[in-house]
Amino acid sequence: MDFKEPSTLFDIAIQCLLHHEPLAIQALQEIPGELFVPLFTAALKGRHEKILSAMVKSWPFFCLHVGPLSMQEAQPTLWKVMVESLFPAENPAFRSPKLRILDLTQHPGCKTKCPVITTTCKPCVRCCAYSERSLMKVESQCSSSSSESEGQSPKTTMELLVSLSFDRSFRENEFFALLLSKVEQSLGSLHLCCRDLRIKNLSECRSALSHLDLKCVSHLAVVEASLISVLSLLEQAVNLDSLSLSKITCRSFNGRTFRNFLSQLRCMDHLKELSLSSFCLTNHLEHVLRVLSADLDFLQLPFCELSHNDFKFLSQCPQASHLKLLDISNNSICWEDCEPFYCLLENLSGSLQHLAINHCLLTDATLSILAPALSHCSHLRLFSFSSNPITMPMLRRILEYLTPMAQLKYVIYPIPMHCYERWHVRCTLDAQKVADVNAQLKILLQEAERDDMCWITYTG
Numbered sequence: 001m002d003f004k005e006p007s008t009l010f011d012i013a014i015q016c017l018l019h020h021e022p023l024a025i026q027a028l029q030e031i032p033g034e035l036f037v038p039l040f041t042a043a044l045k046g047r048h049e050k051i052l053s054a055m056v057k058s059w060p061f062f063c064l065h066v067g068p069l070s071m072q073e074a075q076p077t078l079w080k081v082m083v084e085s086l087f088p089a090e091n092p093a094f095r096s097p098k099l100r101i102l103d104l105t106q107h108p109g110c111k112t113k114c115p116v117i118t119t120t121c122k123p124c125v126r127c128c129a130y131s132e133r134s135l136m137k138v139e140s141q142c143s144s145s146s147s148e149s150e151g152q153s154p155k156t157t158m159e160l161l162v163s164l165s166f167d168r169s170f171r172e173n174e175f176f177a178l179l180l181s182k183v184e185q186s187l188g189s190l191h192l193c194c195r196d197l198r199i200k201n202l203s204e205c206r207s208a209l210s211h212l213d214l215k216c217v218s219h220l221a222v223v224e225a226s227l228i229s230v231l232s233l234l235e236q237a238v239n240l241d242s243l244s245l246s247k248i249t250c251r252s253f254n255g256r257t258f259r260n261f262l263s264q265l266r267c268m269d270h271l272k273e274l275s276l277s278s279f280c281l282t283n284h285l286e287h288v289l290r291v292l293s294a295d296l297d298f299l300q301l302p303f304c305e306l307s308h309n310d311f312k313f314l315s316q317c318p319q320a321s322h323l324k325l326l327d328i329s330n331n332s333i334c335w336e337d338c339e340p341f342y343c344l345l346e347n348l349s350g351s352l353q354h355l356a357i358n359h360c361l362l363t364d365a366t367l368s369i370l371a372p373a374l375s376h377c378s379h380l381r382l383f384s385f386s387s388n389p390i391t392m393p394m395l396r397r398i399l400e401y402l403t404p405m406a407q408l409k410y411v412i413y414p415i416p417m418h419c420y421e422r423w424h425v426r427c428t429l430d431a432q433k434v435a436d437v438n439a440q441l442k443i444l445l446q447e448a449e450r451d452d453m454c455w456i457t458y459t460g
């Protein structure tokens with residue numbers, strides 16, 4: 001069957017409508033609900049601000065998830081237009097809005113609107129489940145109080161789901177100012193629900209944070225802070241799926257702050273992703289991992305100054321036995337005893353999809369020992385081992401190991417040592433030799449019939 005022709009006609013009709021803005025806005029009153037999603041998608045792509053604004057005002061569904069559709073460069077202006085369109089004044093030009101959840105986050109796992117399922121009490125997959133100001137909690141309070149005093153209609157409550165990034169310039173952030181003014185305008189009926197929060201320079205962001213309910217945050221990233229100041233955040237952000245701490249200072253691993261940090265990690269039952277970067281944990285990784293649940297998917301530990309003991313523990317602990325992503329880059333690993341890492345790869349062979357061991361002083365001898373275990377990781381999609389002192393014969397050999405791995409699509413490889421006059425001193429790099437290496441790898445990939453595999457390197 002050929003579906004191409006009708007869909008093309010449909011697209012033409014949508015484009016026609018978009019190019020007649022007043023007509024499109026007027027049509028929103030009459031067009032069937034099913035046309036809203038394709039029209040909204042096209043309006044977003046074409047950046048038709050007025051139509052987008054009108055569509056939010058008359059959206060005929062419970063929720064609108066913009067994330068799956070949005071394009072990076074278009075976001076700030078278009079998001080502003082959409083937020084400004086919330087709580088419109090009564091206007092007969094728009095059909096009465098049903099929108100209760102506007103989701104501007106980048107969550108990939110949902111469609112533009114949730115299907116109506118009457119068997120579940122949750123009308124939207126992204127409903128806030130934690131805040132006292134969430135739509136579900138406010139409505140359940142309203143319905144219980146209105147059953148006591150009949151005749152009072154509950155106030156229209158809404159949720160606005162956002163990702164926020166606070167750094168030194170957030171004070172000038174027009175978008176955040178707009179969010180706060182909308183919350184104020186709503187007189188308590190708009191719940192600003194921040195799901196992804198990134199903070200750089202925590203001490204300057206305290207006032208902004210006071211406007212948020214940190215219970216809602218599922219992804220938290222903090223850069224450059226002391227562990228004691230991070231603790232005050234973690235006390236409130238108790239529902240994290242993902243925690244990323246980078247450049248965090250901790251005075252002592254024997255002190256109360258570190259112990260409190262561990263107790264807070266222990267309470268994070270949902271935590272799936274942990275990233276600790278530039279966080280000196282030498283001989284203390286065990287303490288951190290032990291308190292976590294055994295369901296960890298992502299573990300990133302770059303620049304953590306991990307010791308051989310840390311690796312030994314990593315290879316044995318149940319918390320790191322189902323990882324999908326492991327990044328141990330930029331640690332000076334003692335490869336004289338490869339066994340812990342070999343065992344770790346064997347343990348992860350059924351789950352690992354992404355492995356990064358860049359800049360870890362990995363040599364030919366070590367890699368040849370690890371290669372068989374690596375080739376058992378049948379789900380591996382990305383393998384990155386750049387900036388390691390490897391020779392060209394070893395690179396060829398590792399390619400032979402990796403090309404039969406059907407899932408593996410991306411390999412980030414180290415520039416072989418012979419391309420440098422002095423290894424890893426960038427100014428001594430011979431560009432011609434690097435080009436020859438690339439050409440050789442290309443031929444080898446063609447011979448192995450793996451044109452779908454992408455081998456890249458960094459020369460910078």
Ligand SMILES: [Zn+2]
Binds near residue numbers: 123126
């Ligand atoms: Zn939804």
Ligand SMILES: [Zn+2]
Binds near residue numbers: 129130191192
């Ligand atoms: Zn919330």
